[in-house]
Amino acid sequence: MPMERHRYPKDWKQIAAQVKEEAGWKCEECGKQCRRPGEPLDTHRRTLTVHHIDHTPENCERSSLVALCAPCHLRADKEHHAQTRKRRREEYRRHMAEHANAADRAS
Numbered sequence: 001m002p003m004e005r006h007r008y009p010k011d012w013k014q015i016a017a018q019v020k021e022e023a024g025w026k027c028e029e030c031g032k033q034c035r036r037p038g039e040p041l042d043t044h045r046r047t048l049t050v051h052h053i054d055h056t057p058e059n060c061e062r063s064s065l066v067a068l069c070a071p072c073h074l075r076a077d078k079e080h081h082a083q084t085r086k087r088r089r090e091e092y093r094r095h096m097a098e099h100a101n102a103a104d105r106a107s
Contacts, residue, residue: 007057015060016050023048023067029076032069049073055080 009015025036025048034048035041051068052059055077068076 004057009058009060012060015065019050019062019065020048020067026067027069027072028066029068029072032072034069044070046070051076 020034025034026032027034027048032046034046047070048067049070051066051073053064053066056064
């Protein structure tokens with residue numbers, strides 16, 4: 001899912017960098033050593049990200065954040081992303097049905 005940047009605090013980059021520094025630029029799930037800033041890109045699998053354990057970007061308490069490599073982050077978000085896709089699909093169907101009903105009433 002795309003990052004909803006408007007939900008993150010203005011200092012998110014600094015918060016994320018601090019979490020990564022505290023983790024020693026290693027994935028806190030699998031222990032993989034990840035790339036530090038300025039190191040050449042060899043694979044996205046060594047990109048360190050910061051995961052919100054509670055899936056709430058507004059909550060930047062340290063206890064809610066964990067440094068994860070990209071593959072571990074995808075695994076951690078798998079169920080949440082599936083639920084989000086399902087919810088958005090249902091919202092879209094309702095929206096389309098409402099417009100179809102409105103068009104029927106207008107004609």
